[in-house]
Amino acid sequence: METELSTALGVEHAIFGFTPFPAVAAALTRAGGFGVLGAVRYTAPDDLRRDLDWMEKHTGGKPYGLDVVMPAKPAEVPGDRSLTEADAEAMIPDGHRRFVDGILARHDVPGLPDGEASGWRITGWMEQVARRQLDVAFDYPIRLLANALGSPPADVVDRAHERGVRVAALAGSARHARHHADAGIDVVVAQGYEAGGHTGEIATMVLTPEVVDAVAPLPVLAAGGIGSGRQIAAALALGAQGVWLGSLWLTATEADLHSRALTAKLLAAGSGDTVRSRALTGKPARQLRTAWTDAWDDPAGPGPLPMPLQGLLVAEAVSRIQRHEVAPLLGTPVGQIVGRMTSERSVRQLVDELTREFETAVDRVNRIAGRDR
Amino acid sequence: METELSTALGVEHAIFGFTPFPAVAAALTRAGGFGVLGAVRYTAPDDLRRDLDWMEKHTGGKPYGLDVVMPAKPAEVPGDRSLTEADAEAMIPDGHRRFVDGILARHDVPGLPDGEASGWRITGWMEQVARRQLDVAFDYPIRLLANALGSPPADVVDRAHERGVRVAALAGSARHARHHADAGIDVVVAQGYEAGGHTGEIATMVLTPEVVDAVAPLPVLAAGGIGSGRQIAAALALGAQGVWLGSLWLTATEADLHSRALTAKLLAAGSGDTVRSRALTGKPARQLRTAWTDAWDDPAGPGPLPMPLQGLLVAEAVSRIQRHEVAPLLGTPVGQIVGRMTSERSVRQLVDELTREFETAVDRVNRIAGRDR
Secondary structure, rough: OHHHHHHHHHOOEEEEEOOHHHHHHHHHHHOOOOEEEEOOOOHHHHHHHHHHHHHHHHHOOOOOOEEEEEOOOOOOOOOOOOHHHHHHOOOHHHOOOHHHHHHHHHOOOOOOOOOOOOOOOOOOOOOOHHHHHHHHHHHHOOOOEOOOOOOHHHHHHHHHHOOOOEEEEEOOOHHHHHHHHHOOOEEEEOOOOOEEEEOOOOHHHHHHHHHHHHOOOOOOEEOOOOOOOOHHHHHHHHOOOOOOHHHHHEOOOOOOOHHHHHHHHHHOHHHHHHEEOOOOEEEEEEOOHHHHHHHHHOOOOOOOOOOOHHHHHHHHHHHHHHHHHHHHHOOOEOOHHHHHHOOOOOOOHHHHHHHHHHHHHHHHHHHOOOOOO | OOOOHHHHHHOHHHHHHHHOOOHHHHHHHOOOEEEEEEOOOOOOHHHHHHHHHHHHHHHHOOOEEEOOOOOOOOOOEEEEOOOOHHHHHOOOOHHHHHHHHHHHOOOOOOOOOOOOOOOOOOOOOOOOHEEEHHHHOOOOOOOEEEEEOOOOHHHHHHHHHHHOEEEEEEEEEEHHHHHHHHHHOOEEEEEEOOOOOOOOOOOOOHHHHHHHHHHHOOOOOOOOOOOOOHHHHHHHHHOOOOOOOHHHHEEEOOOOOOOOHHHHHHOOOOOOEEEEEEEOOOOOEEEEEEEEEEEHHOOOOOOOOOOOHHHHHHHHHHHHHHHOOOHHHOOEEHHHHHHHHOEEEEEEEEEEEHHHHHHHEEEHHHHOOOOOO
């Protein structure tokens, strides 16, 4: 499964995998795909350095990438300085804090043990944090820098290009994609409605060819609804130069969700058990539907705050829910392909299945097209 | 483009086209596809007979089908009799009628000319009307009877099978599809989120393989997001035995929308200009986003009534809007591929483009799979 992009990056299969787990990213790279480590959870630069050191040891010189969540323009507050965490905290209404407390109380969610910090507190979206991540990342031979939140700032694109690092950015519409192309991005990830995490309204089947045509000859990766070899063949037929998978790895044996209850929920969920909700970050993101998303999506409630306030508001609550595995509230970003994630397999097994089913799907299309005669 | 199903039905291309226009259905059949005439608008059996006579004259013995909207069980009212139009009318709250009047008044929508009946009044969903349609249809050599609203009643399935007519039913989930299979249906149309008209939440990329696996070995047609040869190749890679296209024909030269303003709106719309709304029928149906859908989807309004009440409530209003081409309110069911419908072409041209692009997409996938070496 070779495209111009996979050849240029030196990988065997045009399968790109986004994951917060170094063990998954490294395993995908070793299996002939391209592992992309999500950096948003690394608040301390040393933690990122530790995990990139680990990646270096476990990828045997094969290529991998890093995914950051960096706004093109930092949020600003009066006085021309960029928004700090304290500024954002001060903007959260008391009524919303009480609403969170109410959900936790209704479900008897205990507090965090003394001295245990909220592990879910995500600050990587803040420009100053993302830039510290990049300072670390550029010390390593990453081959791709992906940004999940718009085009990265121009100086970051330049810095990546100086080091021979390709820059990718996610897009939910052809307009977004053209904006990325204008900003000098090298690879567009077209993320369809059915994807896990932040998504727009346009489904992968429609979005992929639209983005391919909008930014040609730039390469496009298809994301959203892809978790099998048939879906890979479909994405490539739509014009993508590869696929970008995130959800599928969540139930890989190398993944560490820190919660057997959450893994069990993912394995049991059907394709209809996700919802596109602002409950977690303030922007629409597909995730498991839970009592938590129901509470935030209830028109009778106060509704979610905009990004980044919602993420700060809910950080400790999410940590408590995960720490104590409170089943009705326990969720995670995941796409509609969760219905296909019914057993735990190694990344290597998953890649073998993807490539084998891809070949079968190509055989089938060739028969239909009369190419086997 | 031949599958077991297209071969069994005797068509050259596994391209099925749903359309309310006999001229489009006949042109698709003549072009080597399979035209399916939508019957829901035929209230008078003689009108359907006239148009099926016309189809017979213009399809040259090639196969075509009919699409009805028949509930598996007729809606019942107390007294064990099925719901009549008058029963339904009596159930509509006055507040909702005033809300319709308010929208029309705000947009200065004139009434219908004296003596002109509401052309949009759709009663084909009522069991007694659908059964009269079938009495007519079975006099003609239709090859496929599709039902847009669940499995048809068992006696209708039997009657079709006795005449050698295959029965198809639309499904938005694997569970629906299995229900159809249990009801003796021969072909499942898996209709994804991005489709025009009634849709569920699961996108075509995820839904198609899920339904294929759920009802195997029954053949599945993929619907939703398909309007180009690349998308056909993708749908076949996902395991479909053909594609079911509805939106694409709306801007065919043979289509007659009775409104140049509406055609112009369709040609100008992008993939992000549709909305899944209950504004037209009471069930979620994808359509152009308009001031009409905005009014019904506004949380400050009364919201749509359930099917079939909403359809009866809005029938005259929709006819007035269409008759007078009141642009801000003018809409139609259409899928996200509306963004690809940018010029008016004949059905023959459209089919030529679909099959040509399909071949190119297959070439591309073969190159990626290393099959050209």
